[in-house]
Amino acid sequence: MTTHELLYLDDLVVGAEYRSAEHGLDAGQTVAFAREFDPQPFHLDAEAAKNSLFQGLSASGWHTAAITMKLLVGSVPLGNGIIGAGIEMQWPRPTRPDDTLHVVSRIVEIVPSRSKPDRGIVTVESLTLNQHGETCQRLVSKLVVMRRPA
């Protein structure tokens, strides 16, 4: 299987891992995202961030999530796209403005649909890691994955 081949439900195997490319952050990106979507002092202002729970400037968790999605689109080549029905997510440690992130995804469970035989629900755990190998985000997604078209 080449890396360009699109994957459908029957191609997936529990335990298979997919590693993404890297995304390098900087304070320009993290502050711009926070200003638009998460305008809180600990994401915007280094002085204010020092005295926050984060003890320093951090990226919005939603920014980490959005970058994770971009990296998933590039690393998990599902034929019908990456369509999440629902997710669970934790941020065990802050993403810092100078972090370089990558995502390692692992297939946890594959459940064919009973009511809709053309698809299934695939549970994928995606860890978003910084340049030290530390987990900044743990995402568990239930994805809708179609069978290969006839």
Added chain:
Amino acid sequence: MTTHELLYLDDLVVGAEYRSAEHGLDAGQTVAFAREFDPQPFHLDAEAAKNSLFQGLSASGWHTAAITMKLLVGSVPLGNGIIGAGIEMQWPRPTRPDDTLHVVSRIVEIVPSRSKPDRGIVTVESLTLNQHGETCQRLVSKLVVMRRPA
């Protein structure tokens, strides 16, 4: 209590509701977000979207989530900010490029920390609704909320 007063752990009551302002979307916003963070055809191209599971152009779920965060920051005035330890989220229906969203948040549970007496974990359910009152996103957040400083 004025709407400008900051809320701390002891101010919160299970069942209390907070309604946000509105955010009006357009295809310029949804396509720009998708191009940066979720570049999949059903978020970018109206023709391709017609034949997708979404049956038409839709916003990235992560865009809905990011707008939800912006609306939460403006509507739930927690003294130490809105800091999520973990979340669960579903998207029962697509957000469309011309939707106008608002968020209704409800306090579900308040659990003082045993190990850290200055804080607690507060569970908040936030529904992101479109202009028809339909739920585009259901977010359940575990927030770290501090007691009022002495």
